[in-house]
Amino acid sequence: MSEAPAAPPSASADRVAGDGIGLLVRAPAPRPGWRLLPARIGAMCAVELQKLRHDRTELYTRAVQPALWLLIFGQTFTRIRAIPTGGIPYLDFMAPGIIAQSAMFIAIFYGIQIIWERDAGVLNKLLVTPTPRSALVTGKAFAAGVKSLVQAVVVIVIAALLGVAMTWNPLRLLGVAAAVILGSAFFSCLSMTIAGIVLSRDRLMGIGQAITMPLFFGSNALYPVAVMPGWLQAVSKANPLSYQVDALRGLLLGTSAHLALDFAVLVLAAALGITAASSLLGRLAR
Amino acid sequence: MTCDPTDRPAGPDAVTCTGLVHAFGDTRAVDGLDLSVRQGEVFGLLGPNGAGKTTAIRCITTLLPVPAGQVRVFGHDPAVDRMAVRRLLGYVPQQLSADAGLTGRENVTLFARVFDVPRRERADRVAQALAAVNLTDAADRLAKTYSGGMVRRLELAQALVSAPRLLILDEPTIGLDPIARTGVWEHINAVRAATGMTVLVTTHYMDEADQYCDRVALMHRGRIRALGTPAELRRGLAERRRARGETAAGDPTLEDVFRDVAGSGLDDTSGDFRDVRSTRRTAQRLG
Numbered sequence: 002m003s004e005a006p007a008a009p010p011s012a013s014a015d016r017v018a019g020d021g022i023g024l025l026v027r028a029p030a031p032r033p034g035w036r037l038l039p040a041r042i043g044a045m046c047a048v049e050l051q052k053l054r055h056d057r058t059e060l061y062t063r064a065v066q067p068a069l070w071l072l073i074f075g076q077t078f079t080r081i082r083a084i085p086t087g088g089i090p091y092l093d094f095m096a097p098g099i100i101a102q103s104a105m106f107i108a109i110f111y112g113i114q115i116i117w118e119r120d121a122g123v124l125n126k127l128l129v130t131p132t133p134r135s136a137l138v139t140g141k142a143f144a145a146g147v148k149s150l151v152q153a154v155v156v157i158v159i160a161a162l163l164g165v166a167m168t169w170n171p172l173r174l175l176g177v178a179a180a181v182i183l184g185s186a187f188f189s190c191l192s193m194t195i196a197g198i199v200l201s202r203d204r205l206m207g208i209g210q211a212i213t214m215p216l217f218f219g220s221n222a223l224y225p226v227a228v229m230p231g232w233l234q235a236v237s238k239a240n241p242l243s244y245q246v247d248a249l250r251g252l253l254l255g256t257s258a259h260l261a262l263d264f265a266v267l268v269l270a271a272a273l274g275i276t277a278a279s280s281l282l283g284r285l286a287r
Numbered sequence: 288m289t290c291d292p293t294d295r296p297a298g299p300d301a302v303t304c305t306g307l308v309h310a311f312g313d314t315r316a317v318d319g320l321d322l323s324v325r326q327g328e329v330f331g332l333l334g335p336n337g338a339g340k341t342t343a344i345r346c347i348t349t350l351l352p353v354p355a356g357q358v359r360v361f362g363h364d365p366a367v368d369r370m371a372v373r374r375l376l377g378y379v380p381q382q383l384s385a386d387a388g389l390t391g392r393e394n395v396t397l398f399a400r401v402f403d404v405p406r407r408e409r410a411d412r413v414a415q416a417l418a419a420v421n422l423t424d425a426a427d428r429l430a431k432t433y434s435g436g437m438v439r440r441l442e443l444a445q446a447l448v449s450a451p452r453l454l455i456l457d458e459p460t461i462g463l464d465p466i467a468r469t470g471v472w473e474h475i476n477a478v479r480a481a482t483g484m485t486v487l488v489t490t491h492y493m494d495e496a497d498q499y500c501d502r503v504a505l506m507h508r509g510r511i512r513a514l515g516t517p518a519e520l521r522r523g524l525a526e527r528r529r530a531r532g533e534t535a536a537g538d539p540t541l542e543d544v545f546r547d548v549a550g551s552g553l554d555d556t557s558g559d560f561r562d563v564r565s566t567r568r569t570a571q572r573l574g
Contacts, residue, residue: 022419024412026482028450031374032403044400052388055429122384126445129348129378130401131370286350 031131041132045140053147060148064155067103071096071159084224089254096160096167097249098222101242103156104149104181108188109213111145112196112205119285120202128286134279138193142275145189146182153181157253166254173252176260180252183267184245188216190274197281222246241270299362301326301453301485302347306356308509309342316342318509320356324453329479329486331500333493333545339509340489341381344457347487348378361452374402377446377484381457383438385445387431391422394430395444402449416444420474436467440474447478454479456488460495468492472499493541497521505545512548520544 032040053060071092078084079091086094118124127137161167168174192209199205217223219233220242226234237243244266251258302324309317317339324330332340345351346358346365353366365372385394395413404412417426420440425433430441439459446454456475460468472495479486490496496503497517505513505520513520524539524547539547 022415022447022478022481024408024415025419025447025450025478028374028452029399029402029404037403040403041401044397047400048386048389048393048397051393052386055388055390120382122380122382123386125350125380126378126384126442127401128350129373129376130398130449131373131403132401283350286345 037131038133038136041136042139042143045132045136046143049140049144050147053144060151063103063107063148063152066106067099067152067156068159070099070102071156071163075099076163085228086225087256089256090165092160092163093165093167093254094250095223096156096165097253098220098246100153100156100177100181100249101184101220101246102217102222103152104145104185104245105188105216105242106213107148107152108145108185109192109209109216111141111189112192112194112209113202115141115193115282115285116196116200116202116205124282125286128283134282135275138190138275138279138282139186141193142186142189142271143182145185149181149185150178153177168253168255176252177249180245180248180264180267183264183271184241186271187241187267187274190271190278193278194274194281197278197284200285216240216242220246241266298326299359300324301328301361302330302487303359304343304347304356305358307343307346307353307358308355309339309346309351310354311342315509317346320506320510322504322511324485324487325502326452326485327483328501329475329488329499331496331503332487332489332506333491333496333503333541334489334506335491338506340506341457343506344455344487344489348376348455349373374449375452377449377451377454379439379442379446379454379456379459381461383435383442385430385433385438385441388429390427390429391417391433391441391444392426394441395448398445399448404448412448416448419447419478420444421470434467436463436470439463439467439471443471443474443478447482450482451484453485453487456486458489458491460490460492468495475499493545497541503541505548507545507549513544517541 031037075092075095078095082091084091084094115124124137128134157167192205195208196205199208215236219236220240221237222242226237226243229237244263247258248260248263248267250256251260251263300323302322304320304322307317307320307322308315316337320339320343322332322343332343334340342351346353347360349365349369349372353364358365360372361375363371363375385391386397389397392413395416396409399409399413399416414423414426417423420443422437422440422444425437430438433441443459454475459475460471463471475486475488476499478484488496488500500517502514502516503520504511513523515523520541521539521544524544527547528539
């Protein structure tokens with residue numbers, strides 16, 4: 002506190018006057034009501050894409066785990082033939098499950114990111130702009146979706162190399178992308194909702210670890226629901242991951258799926274997730 | 288209170304707080320705060336860690352509810368009319384809060400977008416904001432490569448791009464070296480001179496407040512203990528000392544004024560743990 006800032010007028014101050022800040026005197030006009038939310042969601046999504054473009058390492062490192070699931074677990078269990086898959090090779094059966102799993106593993110840690118952004122002051126600053134909380138949450142959900150899409154492409158390519166017969170129909174692949182993004186949106190919002198409740202990274206880490214395992218194994222990602230005990234079948238019915246896997250399997254492999262129900266559940270879950278996460282987001286800044 | 292109402296500009300005060308109370312559990316961080324910041328002035332809210340400065344700022348910036356008392360920002364209630372208040376604010380929090388994974392220009396562009404700067408003038412406005420803080424040359428580098436002083440100036444550009452009527456800076460020079468501190472203040476002053484905006488700044492550097500603030504409020508344990516121009520406060524203490532017959536060495540500084548009004552309770556108030564931790568974190572990130 003003792004070293005008083007000596008204040009020789011520096012070149013920088015002179016330059017401020019010279020450069021002209023005419024535009025910075027007038028506040029921009031607010032966008033009319035209904036256009037505000039889409040514009041903000043667009044801004045938040047754009048910024049997440051910019052961040053991904055600057056640092057792609059996470060995209061690459063994240064691709065390792067789903068690849069290993071297919072190569073090690075998948076190739077081994079294909080030989081065992083212990084799981085009733087409805088007549089298709091086990092590797093084919095599990096590939097859509099691995100897409101959903103890798104998407105969930107990415108999304109479930111978004112709460113930690115939002116707590117990190119709170120600690121860094123990034124979140125507080127955005128919360129003080131005229132931006133609805135739902136736009137901030139949707140931006141994050143979108144980013145989780147984009148990262149998951151990259152994983153999905155990796156899994157599809159590896160699975161194709163391993164001989165899995167999947168569709169290349171562009172309409173169906175578009176449906177796959179939609180299912181991946183909706184599922185990621187739900188799980189990232191679930192994580193951000195928990196972040197808004199527990200407020201600390203350590204507690205969220207524990208909870209994240211604790212729920213990931215039952216969400217994954219309590220779904221039809223690795224085995225059909227029919228082989229589960231009754232109570233676990235009930236859990237699976239309430240688990241959005243099961244609907245996501247069902248949709249992915251139906252679209253990619255052409256197995257029988259309840260696509261309308263699957264997408265209805267996924268859209269509803271994502272909407273609920275965004276609502277819950279945005280209503281709790283403000284608690285993080287308190 | 289030593290407010291002089293004669294030279295006020297027309298219109299409501301930029302900020303008024305009346306009897307503001309905010310408690311975290313049993314701790315009353317802000318405990319009956321009365322404050323008014325006039326339009327166009329640089330107002331310094333001073334005090335040690337834990338005095339309640341940041342909590343007061345969070346009530347004003349709509350981040351915290353206002354459980355008791357009244358807060359107005361240009362006549363708007365931040366607890367009710369949040370969006371209207373947010374449109375008037377530029378806010379630089381205590382932490383170095385520029386997004387390290389974006390370039391300087393992208394950081395500023397984001398804030399232009401969330402304040403509805405139309406697309407046709409966005410690039411020019413962002414360029415002007417970056418130029419105003421002398422970051423034009425570094426604009427397309429990632430913010431993670433910036434020095435602490437550069438990040439602070441970038442945050443200033445983020446806040447300025449929306450032409451706020453009230454710029455709120457929470458410990459803007461914490462952890463910066465003396466030259467960077469001077470640089471930050473020079474840019475604040477230059478932009479204020481050009482735009483006429485009001486600046487509300489918290490700091491515990493009394494020397495900076497003395498040099499750069501039009502008026503200061505000394506805050507301690509959630510309340511304002513003294514208010515006036517730095518010169519008025521120093522003169523006041525000199526007179527009190529004379530009246531008490533003390534012979535102090537030299538003219539009093541603002542820090543002396545603070546010790547005088549805060550009394551003996553000052554030394555055992557070192558801020559709560561979270562406050563200290565976030566200060567340390569900021570210092571660490573600054574290197």
